[in-house]
Amino acid sequence: MARIGVFVCWCGANIASTVDVESVAEAASRLPGVAFATDYKYMCSDPGQKAILEAAQEHRLDGLVVAACSPRMHEPTFRQVAAEAGINPFRMQMANIREHCSWVHADREEATAKALDAIRMMVARVAQSEPLEPIKVPVTRRALVIGGGVAGIQAALDVADGGVETILVERTPSIGGKMAGLDETFPTLDCSQCILTPKMVDASRSEFIKLYTYCEVEKVDGSVGNFKVTLRKKAKYVNHELCNGCGDCFHKCPYKKIPSEFDYGVGNRTAIYVPFPQAVPNKPVIDRETCVFFKTGKCRACEKVCLRNAIDFEQEDEFEEIDVGAIIVATGYDILEPAEMAEFRYGAIPDVITGLQFERMSSASGPTEGKIVRPSDGEEPKVVVFVHCVGSRDENYKEYCSKICCMYNAKHAIILKHRIHDAQAYLFYIDVRAGGKGYEEFWKRACVEEGAEYLRGRVSRLYDENGKVIVEGQDTLSGEQVEVVADLVVLATAMVPAKGTEEMARILGVSTDKDGFFNEAHPKLRPVDTATGGIFLAGACQAPKDIPESVAQGSAAAAKALGLLTKEEITREPTVAVVDPFICTGCWNCVTVCPFGAPEKSEITMTIDGRKVTRPVSEINEGKCEGCGLCVASCPGNCIDQRGFSDDQVYAELGGYLERLRAALTHE
Amino acid sequence: MKFSYYPGCTLHSTGAEYDQSVRAVCHTLGIELVEIPGWGCCGATSAHSVNELLAYALPAHTITNATEEAIAAPCAACYNRLRYTDVNLRENASLRAEVEKALDRPYRAGVAVRHLLDIIANDVPGEEIQAKLQGTLGGLKVVCYYGCLLTRPKKVAAFDDMEEPRSMDRLMQLCGAEVLDWPHRVVCCGAAFSLSRTDIVRHMTGKLLTSALRAGAEAVVVACPMCQSNLDLRQPAILKERGVRERVPAVYFTQLLGLALGHSAKALGFRKIMVDTSSLLARVEAGREAPAEAEG
Numbered sequence: 001m002a003r004i005g006v007f008v009c010w011c012g013a014n015i016a017s018t019v020d021v022e023s024v025a026e027a028a029s030r031l032p033g034v035a036f037a038t039d040y041k042y043m044c045s046d047p048g049q050k051a052i053l054e055a056a057q058e059h060r061l062d063g064l065v066v067a068a069c070s071p072r073m074h075e076p077t078f079r080q081v082a083a084e085a086g087i088n089p090f091r092m093q094m095a096n097i098r099e100h101c102s103w104v105h106a107d108r109e110e111a112t113a114k115a116l117d118a119i120r121m122m123v124a125r126v127a128q129s130e131p132l133e134p135i136k137v138p139v140t141r142r143a144l145v146i147g148g149g150v151a152g153i154q155a156a157l158d159v160a161d162g163g164v165e166t167i168l169v170e171r172t173p174s175i176g177g178k179m180a181g182l183d184e185t186f187p188t189l190d191c192s193q194c195i196l197t198p199k200m201v202d203a204s205r206s207e208f209i210k211l212y213t214y215c216e217v218e219k220v221d222g223s224v225g226n227f228k229v230t231l232r233k234k235a236k237y238v239n240h241e242l243c244n245g246c247g248d249c250f251h252k253c254p255y256k257k258i259p260s261e262f263d264y265g266v267g268n269r270t271a272i273y274v275p276f277p278q279a280v281p282n283k284p285v286i287d288r289e290t291c292v293f294f295k296t297g298k299c300r301a302c303e304k305v306c307l308r309n310a311i312d313f314e315q316e317d318e319f320e321e322i323d324v325g326a327i328i329v330a331t332g333y334d335i336l337e338p339a340e341m342a343e344f345r346y347g348a349i350p351d352v353i354t355g356l357q358f359e360r361m362s363s364a365s366g367p368t369e370g371k372i373v374r375p376s377d378g379e380e381p382k383v384v385v386f387v388h389c390v391g392s393r394d395e396n397y398k399e400y401c402s403k404i405c406c407m408y409n410a411k412h413a414i415i416l417k418h419r420i421h422d423a424q425a426y427l428f429y430i431d432v433r434a435g436g437k438g439y440e441e442f443w444k445r446a447c448v449e450e451g452a453e454y455l456r457g458r459v460s461r462l463y464d465e466n467g468k469v470i471v472e473g474q475d476t477l478s479g480e481q482v483e484v485v486a487d488l489v490v491l492a493t494a495m496v497p498a499k500g501t502e503e504m505a506r507i508l509g510v511s512t513d514k515d516g517f518f519n520e521a522h523p524k525l526r527p528v529d530t531a532t533g534g535i536f537l538a539g540a541c542q543a544p545k546d547i548p549e550s551v552a553q554g555s556a557a558a559a560k561a562l563g564l565l566t567k568e569e570i571t572r573e574p575t576v577a578v579v580d581p582f583i584c585t586g587c588w589n590c591v592t593v594c595p596f597g598a599p600e601k602s603e604i605t606m607t608i609d610g611r612k613v614t615r616p617v618s619e620i621n622e623g624k625c626e627g628c629g630l631c632v633a634s635c636p637g638n639c640i641d642q643r644g645f646s647d648d649q650v651y652a653e654l655g656g657y658l659e660r661l662r663a664a665l666t667h668e
Numbered sequence: 669m670k671f672s673y674y675p676g677c678t679l680h681s682t683g684a685e686y687d688q689s690v691r692a693v694c695h696t697l698g699i700e701l702v703e704i705p706g707w708g709c710c711g712a713t714s715a716h717s718v719n720e721l722l723a724y725a726l727p728a729h730t731i732t733n734a735t736e737e738a739i740a741a742p743c744a745a746c747y748n749r750l751r752y753t754d755v756n757l758r759e760n761a762s763l764r765a766e767v768e769k770a771l772d773r774p775y776r777a778g779v780a781v782r783h784l785l786d787i788i789a790n791d792v793p794g795e796e797i798q799a800k801l802q803g804t805l806g807g808l809k810v811v812c813y814y815g816c817l818l819t820r821p822k823k824v825a826a827f828d829d830m831e832e833p834r835s836m837d838r839l840m841q842l843c844g845a846e847v848l849d850w851p852h853r854v855v856c857c858g859a860a861f862s863l864s865r866t867d868i869v870r871h872m873t874g875k876l877l878t879s880a881l882r883a884g885a886e887a888v889v890v891a892c893p894m895c896q897s898n899l900d901l902r903q904p905a906i907l908k909e910r911g912v913r914e915r916v917p918a919v920y921f922t923q924l925l926g927l928a929l930g931h932s933a934k935a936l937g938f939r940k941i942m943v944d945t946s947s948l949l950a951r952v953e954a955g956r957e958a959p960a961e962a963e964g
Binding site: 343345465 | 822829830852879882
């Protein structure tokens with residue numbers, strides 16, 4: 001007979017006010033297999049833990065049931081206590097009588113009976129529990145960073161700084177991300193490129209960073225410590241080993257009117273192109289979709305002019321498989337397509353642009369060389385309206401606040417005044433949210449020193465009239481409807497997860513929230529972890545963020561990855577599937593259903609009727625098994641069991657649940 | 669197709685030509701309308717400004733009286749109040765209990781409340797309408813005006829894009845009108861302020877009219893008797909105030925559809941429109957003489 005100890009927690013009044021903890025402990029002490037039961041005000045506290053240790057010694061316990069909160073809260077705590085008491089941690093179970101009982105019930109009598117049910121179930125289960133030892137797995141000391149924006153660059157630099165090899169993958173031809181396209185940055189008005197490009201160069205020069213641009217993550221297998229990642233290196237049609245980045249090819253390219261992705265269509269690029277002059281790597285790629293040669297079979301102008309014979313029209317996408325121990329996801333954001341919000345008539349009126357387009361225009365290295373102009377006629381705008389919360393904080397589009405727009409609108413208003421002294425900025429806002437170091441002072445400066453006119457209210461409609469943009473809106477402070485006749489309107493559109501985030505989440509096996517951003521493991525205490533071990537988050541792929549926050553999160557994710565990668569080996573939960581080779585017929589059903597590739601095709605040799613027989617059987621790779629139970633449930637021969645969740649344990653637990661019902665029926 | 673018909677107060681009075689043209693068009697298109705027995709006022713703006721329970725109970729009374737599975741409402745304000753009530757009574761059990769107490773009978777949930785434009789534009793196949801056309805609108809230049817209540821709020825009323833609806837545009841194109849783009853298709857006309865704050869209505873409707881004229885419209889096509897009356901009755905005064913000499917009649921979509929389907933201007937109540945429609949009708953007449961060129 002087992003010698004199980006039951007410890008019933010009051011959780012202050014959380015449990016004790018609804019559950020009669022004393023009578024529960026008393027009843028538990030009479031359950032079969034229970035050698036000792038008691039209750040205490042805070043079982044997780046130091047004296048509570050001590051009480052368990054003492055009882056374990058005094059009553060020679062070999063199993064524990066802690067009736068308290070959710071195992072998500074304190075299972076690690078009490079497993080540790082079990083280990084200290086010399087009891088195998090997997091012979092400790094928590095009966096959740098808080099979240100599953102006291103918090104959701106009002107009737108004291110029924111809640112008390114339910115709490116005892118939960119304890120009876122766990123006692124029956126522990127009695128059937130085998131001691132288990134954690135699985136140790138070696139760690140691959142290499143990190144993968146997905147996304148080469150400022151968050152990804154920072155993460156890669158910091159991991160590399162720890163002496164760990166890092167692979168930085170970027171899907172566009174250059175690293176730098178959105179930040180590389182910005183003009184000056186709030187709240188200090190330092191030039192974005194001036195502070196970012198040195199980091200980009202550092203990343204490309206670091207001996208520990210391998211840069212893969214124009215490259216996408218195709219597939220991710222494995223688990224924490226040992227991921228196997230397939231990369232698709234998209235064909236660049238330029239041999240970067242030979243190319244020296246002289247630029248002759250794109251100057252010669254006859255097809256020059258392709259709207260530049262980097263300039264958000266404000267400027268153009270050629271078919272063979274470097275997205276911007278400070279790109280890293282500063283070597284071109286050919287865009288197959290727009291290249292005349294790929295369309296008609298004629299041209300090859302770039303090939304003719306290249307002295308190093310670097311152009312290679314025969315190139316194809318290549319696949320490379322890499323092993324990494326940790327993955328940092330920094331896939332960033334895009335903006336909500338303003339054309340989806342018809343009231344702003346974006347696309348219909350040329351002088352209605354987005355904030356990012358304004359950035360490219362005001363950037364000294366942008367297509368207009370820093371001159372702010374109306375796209376319709378190239379004239380200098382004198383009245384510019386900036387619209388906050390376009391698609392953000394709007395129940396019709398995105399409910400959330402995009403966080404950075406208040407600050408960059410203030411910045412745009414300041415930049416406008418600096419470039420066109422007699423220009424007037426009007427800003428339609430809901431609230432000005434300026435939480436951040438120097439942020440409040442910054443928008444005040446826009447307002448007080450730079451003369452920006454803030455109108456508290458939303459814009460209802462834009463339309464064009466005689467070459468001007470009429471902005472209709474409200475000023476809720478004066479209670480008046482207002483109409484501004486503008487030369488240029490700039491929309492601060494909502495930040496949304498980058499295109500392809502959903503697909504990336506599927507590839508990585510991590511979840512996204514209602515708005516499509518990646519889910520962190522805990523909103524406060526684990527902001528850069530995902531629920532999947534070894535996969536971390538950085539930057540705006542998790543929620544809208546500005547540059548300082550993205551950089552901080554990049555460094556935080558790097559610290560988490562280094563913490564993992566500097567270990568020799570990691571321990572994994574031993575609650576994995578196990579095959580009974582004597583009854584397995586090798587049908588490979590488990591191989592088909594497993595999403596992690598854990599069941600492997602193997603063989604067993606046995607002696608039957610004096611003859612040696614070798615036959616195929618399935619074997620579980622413990623390093624890959626996530627313990628999800630799919631193979632266990634779907635094995636047609638019932639030859640797979642799961643450690644810690646064996647049939648014996650589960651049936652015993654069920655029996656414990658049905659006990660009260662059985663007793664009631666027998667009584668009648 | 670059979671619908672419970674909810675004309676609302678206006679279609680029995682100032683909007684009689686809307687009622688006339690709705691019945692004519694529906695008859696031709698095979699839409700059977702059964703007027704709701706004992707229907708009452710929807711409460712309009714007044715009810716929800718003074719008493720919330722009344723604002724729900726009035727439409728609930730009419731919905732519960734419906735004999736068919738779906739209600740066809742031609743007035744945008746009626747449609748909006750009925751939809752608003754239905755959505756809220758379905759979602760809010762305690763509100764529903766309160767309303768049922770006021771009604772003294774159970775609320776009939778499950779009746780679909782539809783605007784007549786939605787039914788004609790989205791339920792009747794375009795080919796079917798096209799087959800019944802007796803001529804075209806002869807390229808009459810129109811702007812489609814949906815008003816503010818037909819598609820808002822999105823979660824309650826929108827059967828089309830909230831900000832850029834197109835169902836009426838498609839219908840008018842089908843009838844051979846040249847539909848012009850304009851930015852004011854869902855902007856408020858001032859509505860019931862017509863009586864209490866005419867200055868507001870003059871300002872708001874004035875914007876609509878000048879925008880329609882600037883676009884080059886020969887008619888503003890409407891789907892709401894309130895909008896129609898503001899655009900029509902006050903037009904001479906408003907445009908005179910703004911120094912504009914041209915006029916642009918505001919007509920119901922059912923009137924233009926009716927013309928294309930071969931009904932007479934008289935049967936469609938055109939004479940009840942205050943702004944002169946004679947040149948509009950002459951244009952359509954000319955189009956009728958040279959039919960067959962159906963667009964699609």
